[in-house]
Amino acid sequence: MAKLVGVTIEGMNMNRMVQYQYWDKETETLPREELEKFQLKLLRESVNRALRTPFYKKRLFQVGITSGDDMKSLQDLQKIPFTTKQDLRDAFPDGMLAVDRREIVRLHASSGTTGTPTTIYFTKKDLERWASYVARCIYGTGCTRDDVFQNMITYGLFTGGLGIHYGAEMVGMLVIPSGPGNTGRQFKMMKDHRTTVVHATPSFLLHLHSKLEEEGYTLSDLALRKAFAGAEPYSEDTRRRIEELWNIDVYNSYGLSEMNGPGVAFECQHKDGMHLWEDGYIAEIINPDTFEPVANGETGELVLTILCREAMPILRYRTRDLTSFYTEPCPCGRTHRRIRRITGRTDDMLIINGVNVFPSQIEEVIMGIKEVGNNYLIQVDKDGALDRLTVKTEVGPNIFMDDARPLNALKERIRHALQTTISINPKVELHEPGALPVSEGKAKRVIDTRPKDV
Amino acid sequence: MAKLVGVTIEGMNMNRMVQYQYWDKETETLPREELEKFQLKLLRESVNRALRTPFYKKRLFQVGITSGDDMKSLQDLQKIPFTTKQDLRDAFPDGMLAVDRREIVRLHASSGTTGTPTTIYFTKKDLERWASYVARCIYGTGCTRDDVFQNMITYGLFTGGLGIHYGAEMVGMLVIPSGPGNTGRQFKMMKDHRTTVVHATPSFLLHLHSKLEEEGYTLSDLALRKAFAGAEPYSEDTRRRIEELWNIDVYNSYGLSEMNGPGVAFECQHKDGMHLWEDGYIAEIINPDTFEPVANGETGELVLTILCREAMPILRYRTRDLTSFYTEPCPCGRTHRRIRRITGRTDDMLIINGVNVFPSQIEEVIMGIKEVGNNYLIQVDKDGALDRLTVKTEVGPNIFMDDARPLNALKERIRHALQTTISINPKVELHEPGALPVSEGKAKRVIDTRPKDV
Numbered sequence: 001m002a003k004l005v006g007v008t009i010e011g012m013n014m015n016r017m018v019q020y021q022y023w024d025k026e027t028e029t030l031p032r033e034e035l036e037k038f039q040l041k042l043l044r045e046s047v048n049r050a051l052r053t054p055f056y057k058k059r060l061f062q063v064g065i066t067s068g069d070d071m072k073s074l075q076d077l078q079k080i081p082f083t084t085k086q087d088l089r090d091a092f093p094d095g096m097l098a099v100d101r102r103e104i105v106r107l108h109a110s111s112g113t114t115g116t117p118t119t120i121y122f123t124k125k126d127l128e129r130w131a132s133y134v135a136r137c138i139y140g141t142g143c144t145r146d147d148v149f150q151n152m153i154t155y156g157l158f159t160g161g162l163g164i165h166y167g168a169e170m171v172g173m174l175v176i177p178s179g180p181g182n183t184g185r186q187f188k189m190m191k192d193h194r195t196t197v198v199h200a201t202p203s204f205l206l207h208l209h210s211k212l213e214e215e216g217y218t219l220s221d222l223a224l225r226k227a228f229a230g231a232e233p234y235s236e237d238t239r240r241r242i243e244e245l246w247n248i249d250v251y252n253s254y255g256l257s258e259m260n261g262p263g264v265a266f267e268c269q270h271k272d273g274m275h276l277w278e279d280g281y282i283a284e285i286i287n288p289d290t291f292e293p294v295a296n297g298e299t300g301e302l303v304l305t306i307l308c309r310e311a312m313p314i315l316r317y318r319t320r321d322l323t324s325f326y327t328e329p330c331p332c333g334r335t336h337r338r339i340r341r342i343t344g345r346t347d348d349m350l351i352i353n354g355v356n357v358f359p360s361q362i363e364e365v366i367m368g369i370k371e372v373g374n375n376y377l378i379q380v381d382k383d384g385a386l387d388r389l390t391v392k393t394e395v396g397p398n399i400f401m402d403d404a405r406p407l408n409a410l411k412e413r414i415r416h417a418l419q420t421t422i423s424i425n426p427k428v429e430l431h432e433p434g435a436l437p438v439s440e441g442k443a444k445r446v447i448d449t450r451p452k453d454v
Numbered sequence: 455m456a457k458l459v460g461v462t463i464e465g466m467n468m469n470r471m472v473q474y475q476y477w478d479k480e481t482e483t484l485p486r487e488e489l490e491k492f493q494l495k496l497l498r499e500s501v502n503r504a505l506r507t508p509f510y511k512k513r514l515f516q517v518g519i520t521s522g523d524d525m526k527s528l529q530d531l532q533k534i535p536f537t538t539k540q541d542l543r544d545a546f547p548d549g550m551l552a553v554d555r556r557e558i559v560r561l562h563a564s565s566g567t568t569g570t571p572t573t574i575y576f577t578k579k580d581l582e583r584w585a586s587y588v589a590r591c592i593y594g595t596g597c598t599r600d601d602v603f604q605n606m607i608t609y610g611l612f613t614g615g616l617g618i619h620y621g622a623e624m625v626g627m628l629v630i631p632s633g634p635g636n637t638g639r640q641f642k643m644m645k646d647h648r649t650t651v652v653h654a655t656p657s658f659l660l661h662l663h664s665k666l667e668e669e670g671y672t673l674s675d676l677a678l679r680k681a682f683a684g685a686e687p688y689s690e691d692t693r694r695r696i697e698e699l700w701n702i703d704v705y706n707s708y709g710l711s712e713m714n715g716p717g718v719a720f721e722c723q724h725k726d727g728m729h730l731w732e733d734g735y736i737a738e739i740i741n742p743d744t745f746e747p748v749a750n751g752e753t754g755e756l757v758l759t760i761l762c763r764e765a766m767p768i769l770r771y772r773t774r775d776l777t778s779f780y781t782e783p784c785p786c787g788r789t790h791r792r793i794r795r796i797t798g799r800t801d802d803m804l805i806i807n808g809v810n811v812f813p814s815q816i817e818e819v820i821m822g823i824k825e826v827g828n829n830y831l832i833q834v835d836k837d838g839a840l841d842r843l844t845v846k847t848e849v850g851p852n853i854f855m856d857d858a859r860p861l862n863a864l865k866e867r868i869r870h871a872l873q874t875t876i877s878i879n880p881k882v883e884l885h886e887p888g889a890l891p892v893s894e895g896k897a898k899r900v901i902d903t904r905p906k907d908v
């Protein structure tokens with residue numbers, strides 16, 4: 001399946017030789033005209049699949065689309081209304097399901113703003129296809145079955161861990177399912193098994209490096225050559241910093257659970273923009289206010305249509321992620337367009353140590369506890385390389401601040417309730433009524449003092 | 455691959471109809487004579503594989519075994535010396551590796567007594583075979599692809615999570631990779647997706663039930679019918695208690711990372727002893743003092759030889775687990791012998807919330823911190839349904855107990871160091887020198903006040 005292609009160019013990428021390798025050369029280098037023909041065929045199939053779901057049947061009939069054949073060209077995609085995260089929540093659990101529940105073999109879920117998680121379903125074929133996109137990403141950075149891969153990302157409902165795991169397994173690397181945390185053990189395994197590639201959040205890569213000396217290691221103990229960094233936005237400066245600290249290549253990874261997870265777009269060996277796999281997704285970039293396509297190369301909101309997912313087709317999903325297309329083809333020969341690293345989001349979601357948190361989730365939790373007062377403040381800052389969340393709330397008027405026992409119990413209740421909902425352990429501070437700053441007009445509830453990377 | 459076999463018997467198992475189903479009927483019901491012939495063939499292959507490893511080449515040559523053909527009968531297995539956990543550590547990383555490192559696609563590791571983890575390697579075929587054993591276990595309890603399976607066990611390096619996950623995926627159930635913890639979310643998913651089967655530690659099943667009402671659910675909100683319980687020993691009483699609380703069937707699961715992980719032995723629908731898959735393992739039960747086989751049906755230490763693992767053959771592994779064989783065949787028709795639930799271990803390992811901890815690990819950590827005095831005590835008790843670990847240490851003579859700041863810092867250092875090594879967050883208590891009880895002779899370092907289930 002994988003072919004090593006002997007195109008060699010000099011003078012690029014720190015003057016090293018780059019030897020391209022493609023997991024699926026025919027697909028990855030398909031001439032654009034053929035690629036778009038293929039997209040149209042897959043789009044028709046995807047619309048037909050969507051028409052089997054209650055949600056899309058209603059939505060598409062409203063705009064006169066009753067069959068995939070109504071897609072005469074890729075332009076016709078624009079007749080389809082956008083799908084939002086709220087649509088996914090409203091359609092939960094079965095409204096967007098295109099197959100019998102018995103065909104589903106996996107679900108993944110992310111926490112949501114209203115307590116209803118965003119849940120994505122997969123058939124067996126969907127899992128295989130997802131893994132093959134990820135394998136394509138990994139192999140395209142130059143990794144082979146000779147590599148040793150330590151996956152420092154949370155396994156479980158989150159798509160980042162299992163998503164990359166299955167792709168790495170398909171490539172045939174030695175996969176060490178280490179998960180995040182436990183820096184001492186991470187280093188020991190990296191040394192013992194000559195780990196060459198890791199997958200982690202950029203924060204964790206910085207944090208891990210800060211522990212290198214303390215844990216008794218030096219870079220020469222390790223064989224690390226590459227890192228895949230994703231799950232939270234980061235800047236080109238951060239990438240360079242991680243590369244210099246570790247003396248490795250860092251590849252940017254893009255994905256979101258609604259589109260499977262990782263494997264949507266990934267950097268090739270040029271590390272200059274992420275190839276978005278257009279045989280799997282149709283990508284549009286729109287002006288989030290006018291909903292019109294932006295001019296080629298301009299920044300806007302990424303809108304994605306997944307083309308091959310049997311269990312759960314999603315058409316024109318508004319990712320809220322801001323990016324732009326490269327207008328030039330990549331020297332690597334892949335014809336799939338590149339997007340720039342995500343430069344922000346159209347809404348207010350916080351990403352704390354790689355976990356998505358909406359302020360409205362926090363508000364909902366604390367406002368549901370009757371002893372909590374009316375004013376609160378969400379503070380996010382850095383504790384070393386890691387993010388730290390502090391939730392400050394005023395107590396209600398009947399709580400006496402000089403009795404420590406019930407106050408500590410209340411704090412613990414708030415902390416526990418927040419952790420249950422947002423999967424992050426916050427610091428909780430209680431303040432006397434009136435002690436927190438009051439804003440005029442729209443309250444400033446979030447103070448994010450982390451350096452702006454994006 | 456899977457066949458539904460319509461043998462139906464009445465009057466068993468709470469008067470319900472039991473309809474047997476076998477994942478691989480031919481293998482599972484192979485007449486014993488043929489099964490043993492097959493074992494001998496596989497044993498020869500396994501010995502040949504072992505002879506490719508430095509560890510076994512030396513060990514087997516010492517006793518005159520130079521080829522699998524030296525195994526003229528299954529009796530000849532007893533010419534092979536036992537392999538211990540210490541052997542695995544001594545041979546780390548490559549001493550027991552029978553294939554090129556490039557063939558390895560996965561490793562799993564458990565924490566060990568001396569800081570060197572026990573590490574097990576898998577080729578692609580090894581992973582497939584492991585998943586097929588697990589699929590056989592799951593399918594044999596009556597589960598089918600119609601089931602919805604919530605896997606409440608830690609994913610990652612621990613074999614329990616990914617091991618059962620791959621088997622459940624092979625069966626084609628809807629797998630919800632929830633991992634442990636977060637009771638509120640567990641219940642929500644159980645309700646939303648009509649979860650029919652869960653995998654968890656017995657402790658967690660008890661803990662989860664204690665939160666049912668508090669989290670706003672009743673049993674009638676749920677569709678749960680079965681649980682697989684493992685990763686820590688538990689009694690028949692505990693099983694019955696869980697079954698009554700949840701109104702479900704609980705199936706006992708046995709495995710250990712050295713033998714892949716889960717999938718070594720599992721209860722069938724009779725819930726009366728665990729079928730040990732003898733086409734995958736040769737099981738012996740020995741007297742741990744004399745090393746002689748015990749009489750059939752008597753209790754002793756389980757010794758296992760894995761028959762088909764390409765990457766890492768292990769011959770006659772002393773599991774330290776105490777059990778006995780059933781002497782009667784099972785009415786389900788499977789010919790693979792049943793073992794009784796594990797009634798204890800031959801060494802002093804503690805199992806705390808499903809995680810293996812050796813007192814020597816704790817000692818090693820705290821004795822490595824110079825401010826810690828010479829006496830310490832490990833206390834394990836119950837906090838509700840969960841286990842709780844408290845480590846009490848005396849401080850060294852130069853530490854002043856009336857200065858809280860440095861004491862708290864020291865406590866936190868000890869706690870962090872322990873958590874890093876044993877993956878459990880202990881409570882740490884500091885005591886004045888001489889404050890902890892002094893034992894005459896061999897110190898009593900561990901006080902385990904948990905009800906003895908085993």
Ligand SMILES: [Zn+2]
Binds near residue numbers: 275331332
């Ligand atoms: Zn490229």
Ligand SMILES: [Zn+2]
Binds near residue numbers: 722723724785787788
């Ligand atoms: Zn049976």
